[in-house]
Amino acid sequence: MEFTMNEQQQMVYELAKDFAENAILPRVEEIEKAEHFPKDLLKLMGESGFIGINFGEDVGGMDMGHMEQSIIIKEIARVSPSTGCVLDVLLLGLEALGLYANEDQRQKYLAPCIAGDQAVSFAFTEPETGSDPKMLKSTLKKTGEGKYLLNGVKRFISNAAYEGPIVCFALEEGEDGKDIVTGIVFDKFCKGYSISTPWEKIGYHGSEVYDVFMDDIEITEDQILGKHGDGFTQLLGTTAYGKLGFTAVFTGTMLGAADLAVKYCKEKLHRGKSIAKFPTVQLRIAEICTYAKTAELLLLSASDVCDNNHFASDDIATMRYVQSFTAQAKGYxxxxxxxxxxxxxxxxxxxxVCDEYQVERFLRDAAIAPNIEGSGDIQKLIYGMYALKG
Ligand SMILES: Cc1cc2nc3c(=O)[nH]c(=O)nc-3n(C[C@H](O)[C@H](O)[C@H](O)COP(=O)(O)OP(=O)(O)OC[C@H]3O[C@@H](n4cnc5c(N)ncnc54)[C@H](O)[C@@H]3O)c2cc1C
Structure with a gap:
């Protein structure tokens, strides 16, 4: 990669590459076949510092930045997009807690997740919406002073079968009687929490998703994330940074597919000569590598913007600025x-197209890219609106 990394980024890159090739690659088949990501690998990712890379040392993090986080996810996805997906979803949940949890929630939830002992879930999607918070149907209803009941169904929720916290968004009646969106954090497998069997999908086989059923879950005031009604801003803020995660997964997927294509074309012989000599092969490889590299450069540029533009919960202008870069990179x-x-x-x-040659796995995983954590179309709309603004 010609982007000049500083010493810390270079070290992180080498660690992640080594981890991907030596800890993940030998277990890709097992990861793909299991409908559950191996717990020992989750723990190993925690011990390697990959889960809490941009969190403070007080909660077990590495105190680094989004750039290092992007490098890690990209290199892991380069051998296993499924594992990249698992890591990304964890980081999205952590991002929400890092930005909006109070000190007690931070201390309770962050350390076990960063250590890889628990896995946080982030639950927005529902049967009727994956993109629009106004369409949420889950409800948080007040039953007494500081007491609530949470009901609803969340769809396609990653890591829902693991112990740990879940960051969830639901509609609540505001003081003026209008609906507001509120963020909540609670422990999975509490009374009223249950899950479906895993959805069978085309790719990311190692990263299972479930429907989550919330049936009269008792919520107390200390489980509210930030303030009542802040949920919409929290969603925007979390995903403004969070879009980097899947950008890194998709970029790693492209780089991994490119690695396999280049290797094959160098080794494959036609009438005793390498097919690498054919202009058609050269053109195809040039196209593959150029798209992958463009995605990588957009990822790194957006990561740099995230690291240099921190925003407070009410700083919508900076949040929108960050979001324009991450949406552009993710959309592409x-x-x-x-x-x-x-x-x-x-x-x-x-x-x-044969399983043995691995590249079909990258195609199956890549097929999910336009449809996860907000559709690709919506990323383009966000960027387009920003580019045309004022
Ligand atoms: C492997 C996997 C893991 C997932 N993990 C999680 C998770 O952990 N937590 C979670 O909450 N969700 C998760 N999801 C859900 C995912 O984020 C949503 O499915 C995704 O955001 C798309 O939502 P949707 O399926 O409801 O599609 P929709 O939002 O209904 O979109 C359907 C189509 O309509 C278009 N569209 C929708 N709204 C608009 C609009 N306003 N303007 C223009 N076009 C529009 C879209 O571009 C798309 O083409 C996961 C999904 C998968 C596949």
């Missing part, structure tokens, strides 16, 4: 990942 990567993976499959001809 979400669109290009399936395209790059398809080109890579074609570079291998018929071998490309």
């Amino acid at each position: 990567a979400a669109e290009m990942a399936p395209k790059v993976a398809t080109l890579a499959v074609n570079a291998l001809g018929a071998y490309g």
Whole structure:
């Protein structure tokens, strides 16, 4: 990578690459086949400092930045997009807690998650919405002073079968009688919490998703995230930084597919000569590598913006500025990942569609890119509106 990393970023890159190649790659088959990410690998990611990279040492983090976080997820996704997805979803939940949890919530939840002993879930999506908070149907209803009941169904929730906290968003009646969105954090597997069987999906097989059923879950005031009614801003703020995570997963997916295509084209012989000599092969590889590198540069640029633009919960202008970069990078990567993976499959001809050659796994994982954590279309709308503003 020609982007000049500083000494710390270079060290993180080498650690992540080594971890991906030596701890994850040998277990890819197991990760893909299990409908549950191996707990010991989660713990190992925690011990390696990959889960709390940009959190303070007081909660077990490494006190680094979004740039280092992006480098880690990208290198891990480069061998296993499924594992990148697991890591990203953890970081999204942690991001919400890091930005909006009070000190007691921080102390209770962050350390066990960062250590890899627990896995945080982030629950926004519902059967009727994955993009629009106004369409939420889950409800938080007051039953007494500082006491509430939480009801509803959350859909496609990652890590829902692991012990740990869940950051959840629900509608509540505001003081003026109008609906407001409120963030809540509580322990999974409390009374009233249950999950479906895992959804069967095209890719990210190691990263299971479930429906979460919330049936009269008792919530107390200390489980409210920030203030009542702050949920919409919290969603925007969390995902402004959080969009980097999946940008890194999609970029890693493209780089991994490119690695496999380049390797194959260098080794494959046609009438005794390498197919790398064919202009068609050279053109295809040039296209694959250019899209992947563009995604990588947008990722790194957006990561740099995140590290240099911290925002308070009421600083909407800075949040929107950060969001414009992360949405642009995510929108591009979400669109290009399936395209790059398809080109890579074609570079291998018929071998490309065979499980043994691995690149088909990247294509299946890449197929999910336009449809996760807010659709790719919506990322483009966010960036387009920002670019056209004022
Ligand atoms: C593997 C996986 C893991 C996931 N993990 C989680 C998780 O941990 N937590 C969680 O909350 N969710 C999770 N999700 C859900 C995911 O984030 C949502 O499915 C995603 O945001 C898209 O929402 P949707 O499916 O409801 O699609 P919709 O939002 O309904 O979109 C459907 C189509 O309509 C378009 N569209 C929708 N609204 C607009 C609009 N306003 N303007 C223009 N076009 C629009 C979209 O671009 C898209 O093409 C996960 C999904 C997957 C596949």
